Amino acid sequence: MAMNRILVIAGAVIRELVRRKDFYFILALLLVLILFASSASFGGESGFERFFKEIGITLAFSFSVLIAISFAARQIPEETESRTIYVLLTHPISRFQFILGKFLGVFLVAVISFSVFYLVLIASLLLRSDHNTPALLLAEGYLLHAALLAFMTSLTLLLSLFMSTMANTAISLITYFGAVWFGANIQGYIFLPHPELLDIKDRLVHSAEVIPAWVVGSLVVYAAAYVMIFLTLAYLVFRKRNL
Amino acid sequence: MRLGAARYALLIAALYSATVLFNINFEKYFHRADEGDVIRQVFGGMRQMIASWAYMKAEEYHHGGLPFMKAAEFHSGGEALSEERSGVHHECGDGAECAHRSHHHAALPGRDLYAKIYEHVKVTRDTHLSASQGREILPWFYIAVKFDPHDIRGYVLGAYSLRRLKRYTEQLTFLQEGARNNPSSARILTSLGEFYFTRGAYAEAFDYLSRACGLWREAKGINEVRTDYERMDRLQAYDLLGAIYEKQGLRSEALKLYKEIHALDPSQALSDKIVRLRERED
Numbered sequence: 001m002a003m004n005r006i007l008v009i010a011g012a013v014i015r016e017l018v019r020r021k022d023f024y025f026i027l028a029l030l031l032v033l034i035l036f037a038s039s040a041s042f043g044g045e046s047g048f049e050r051f052f053k054e055i056g057i058t059l060a061f062s063f064s065v066l067i068a069i070s071f072a073a074r075q076i077p078e079e080t081e082s083r084t085i086y087v088l089l090t091h092p093i094s095r096f097q098f099i100l101g102k103f104l105g106v107f108l109v110a111v112i113s114f115s116v117f118y119l120v121l122i123a124s125l126l127l128r129s130d131h132n133t134p135a136l137l138l139a140e141g142y143l144l145h146a147a148l149l150a151f152m153t154s155l156t157l158l159l160s161l162f163m164s165t166m167a168n169t170a171i172s173l174i175t176y177f178g179a180v181w182f183g184a185n186i187q188g189y190i191f192l193p194h195p196e197l198l199d200i201k202d203r204l205v206h207s208a209e210v211i212p213a214w215v216v217g218s219l220v221v222y223a224a225a226y227v228m229i230f231l232t233l234a235y236l237v238f239r240k241r242n243l
Numbered sequence: 244m245r246l247g248a249a250r251y252a253l254l255i256a257a258l259y260s261a262t263v264l265f266n267i268n269f270e271k272y273f274h275r276a277d278e279g280d281v282i283r284q285v286f287g288g289m290r291q292m293i294a295s296w297a298y299m300k301a302e303e304y305h306h307g308g309l310p311f312m313k314a315a316e317f318h319s320g321g322e323a324l325s326e327e328r329s330g331v332h333h334e335c336g337d338g339a340e341c342a343h344r345s346h347h348h349a350a351l352p353g354r355d356l357y358a359k360i361y362e363h364v365k366v367t368r369d370t371h372l373s374a375s376q377g378r379e380i381l382p383w384f385y386i387a388v389k390f391d392p393h394d395i396r397g398y399v400l401g402a403y404s405l406r407r408l409k410r411y412t413e414q415l416t417f418l419q420e421g422a423r424n425n426p427s428s429a430r431i432l433t434s435l436g437e438f439y440f441t442r443g444a445y446a447e448a449f450d451y452l453s454r455a456c457g458l459w460r461e462a463k464g465i466n467e468v469r470t471d472y473e474r475m476d477r478l479q480a481y482d483l484l485g486a487i488y489e490k491q492g493l494r495s496e497a498l499k500l501y502k503e504i505h506a507l508d509p510s511q512a513l514s515d516k517i518v519r520l521r522e523r524e525d
Contacts, residue, residue, distance in 0.1 A: 043405070051383075
C-alpha cells in the first residue's frame with residue numbers, strides 16, 4: 001500500500017517528463033552535436049575515435065545530470081508555490097513517502113533520459129564501426145552513471161528544501177562538475193563524498209580494461225549509502241516543515 | 244525550464260552558431276583592438292582558456308587519458324610532448340600503446356581503499372599512444388589554435404605530432420598557418436627551418452633560420468627564453484643555421500654562430516664543433 005503511494009507520486013513526475021519539452025529539446029541537441037562531432041574534420045581528416053567518444057559520452061553524462069538536477073530542484077518548491085502539496089498531503093501520504101516518491105520519480109526520469117542518450121551514443125559507435133570499448137565496460141559505465149544520477153538527485157532534493165530552484169540548480173551543477181573535474185585533487189577530502197569515482201568517462205574513452213565487479217559493487221553500495229543519508233536528512237527537515 | 248517557441252528558436256540559433264564556430268576563420272574576423280579594450284580582454288581571455296583546455300586535452304591523450312594534473316607529477320608542467328619533441332623520450336613504435344613510462348601515479352597518499360578504487364575506475368597509468376593511435380591527439384591541437392591563433396605552443400607541438408605521423412604536407416601547412424598568425428615567433432620559424440633543413444631545402448631553411456636567430460637574439464616578448472624547451476629551440480636554430488653555413492663553406496660565419504650560442508648555452512657538442520672549425524680555419 002505504502003509502495004503504491006510512492007509509485008503514484010513517482011508516476012506523476014515521470015508524466016511530467018513526457019509532457020514537458022525539456023527532454024525532447026535536449027535529445028535533439030544531443031543528436032545535432034553528435035552529428036557535428038561525427039562529421040568534424042581537422043586538417044582535412046575525420047573519423048577520430050577517441051575525440052568522438054569523448055564528446056558523445058560527455059554529452060550523454062552531462063545532459064542526464066542536467067535533467068536530474070533540473071527536475072529534482074523544482075519538485076518541492078513548485079509543489080509548495082502552487083499549493084498542490086496541501087492537496088497531496090491531505091491524502092493518506094506520509095511526508096517520508098512524499099520525499100521517497102519524488103526521489104524515485106526524478107531518478108527514473110533521469111535514468112530513462114540517460115538510457116536514451118546512451119543508446120544513441122552506442123548506436124552511433126556501432127554505425128562508425130567502433131568496437132574498441134568492451135560491451136561490459138559500457139554496461140559498467142551505464143550502471144555507475146545511474147548510481148551517480150541517484151546521488152545527484154537525492155542531494156538536489158535535499159538542497160531544494162533550503163534554496164530556490166535556480167540557486168539549487170546552480171549549486172548542484174557546480175557540485176557535479178567541480179567533483180568530476182577536480183574531486184581527486186582536493187586535499188583533505190576523505191570526509192566528503194566522492195561522486196567523481198562514479199564517473200568513468202576517461203576509462204570509456206581511453207581504456208579497454210573492464211573494471212572488477214567488486215569495485216563496481218562497492219561503488220553502487222557507496223552511492224546507495226549517500227542516497228539514504230541525503231533522503232533521511234531531507235525527510236528530517238521536511239518533517240518539521242510548517243506547511 | 245518552460246520555454247516558448249521564440250526561446251526555442253533562439254536556443255537553436257545559439258546551438259547552430261556554436262557548431263559553425265569551428266568553421267570560422269577567426270583570424271579573418273578577429274577584432275584587433277587596444278590592450279585596454281574590455282571586450283577583447285573578456286572574450287580574448289575566454290578563447291585562450293578554451294585553447295589551454297584543448298592543449299591540456301592533447302597532453303591527456305598523449306598520456307593515454309591520464310589527467311593533465313596527474314601527468315604534471317611526472318613531467319615539469321605536464322608538458323611531456325615538449326619534452327619528447329626535445330628528445331627526452333624515445334618515440335613509440337606501432338602496435339599496443341607504448342608503456343615505456345607505465346607506472347601508477349603516486350599522488351594518492353598510501354594505498355587506502357579510495358586509492359585502490361580510484362586506480363580501477365580512472366586512468367592512472369602513463370601510457371603513450373602508439374604511432375597508429377597518434378592521430379587521436381590532432382583534433383585538440385586544431386581546436387587550440389582555432390580558438391587562440393597566437394597559441395605558439397599549440398602550433399609547434401601540433402606540427403611535431405603531425406611529423407610523428409609522417410604527415411609532412413599537413414605539418415608544413417600547420418606551421419605556415421602558425422607563421423602567418425605569429426610572424427614574429429622564433430619557435431615557429433625554427434620549426435619551419437628544421438622542416439626544410441631535414442628535407443635538404445637549404446635555401447628555404449636558411450631564410451627561416453636566419454630570421455629565427457635574429458628574433459632569438461632580440462629576445463623580446465614571445466621570444467624571451469624562459470623554459471628549457473625554448474632554450475632547446477634556440478639552440479636548434481643556431482645549430483642548424485651554423486650547419487647550413489658549413490655546407491656553404493662559410494666556416495667563419497658558422498664559427499661566429501656557434502660561439503654566440505655557446506656563450507649562452509654551453510655544451511660539449513658545441514665546444515667540439517668550435518674546436519673542429521678552428522682547426523680547419525687554421
